[in-house]
Amino acid sequence: MSDLQAVDETTFDQTVLRSDKPVLVDFWAQWCPPCHQIAPVLAQIGAERNDQLTVVKLNSDENPSISARYRVMALPTLMLFHRGEVIWSVVGARPKAKLLKEIDDALLVMQ
Numbered sequence: 001m002s003d004l005q006a007v008d009e010t011t012f013d014q015t016v017l018r019s020d021k022p023v024l025v026d027f028w029a030q031w032c033p034p035c036h037q038i039a040p041v042l043a044q045i046g047a048e049r050n051d052q053l054t055v056v057k058l059n060s061d062e063n064p065s066i067s068a069r070y071r072v073m074a075l076p077t078l079m080l081f082h083r084g085e086v087i088w089s090v091v092g093a094r095p096k097a098k099l100l101k102e103i104d105d106a107l108l109v110m111q
Contacts, residue, residue, distance in 0.1 A: 017081065022082045023056060025058055027058050027060045028076050032076060034076055038076055060075060078099075080106050082110050
């Protein structure tokens with residue numbers, strides 16, 4: 001799907017919940033056209049903002065317990081985690097500029 005690091009049920013807690021910096025998780029599935037639409041945008045954000053946050057992807061079909069834990073009901077769902085807590089989430093694809101603004105606003109609130 002993209003060049004983003006994939007997380008799963010065995011790596012989620014360590015990679016996402018115990019991270020020292022914020023982590024943006026892309027809950028996606030292979031069958032989801034909007035997921036494929038937003039994937040290159042998320043890869044760009046991950047590369048451009050790698051000093052500020054980590055961007056990872058989680059296949060919801062292959063990791064249903066994590067999707068259920070965070071009540072993911074539609075795809076793509078993006079969740080921004082900081083210190084193990086969800087500080088922002090959104091459902092659906094967004095243009096890059098709008099997505100960056102929403103992420104930046106969420107990161108400002110946590111400071």
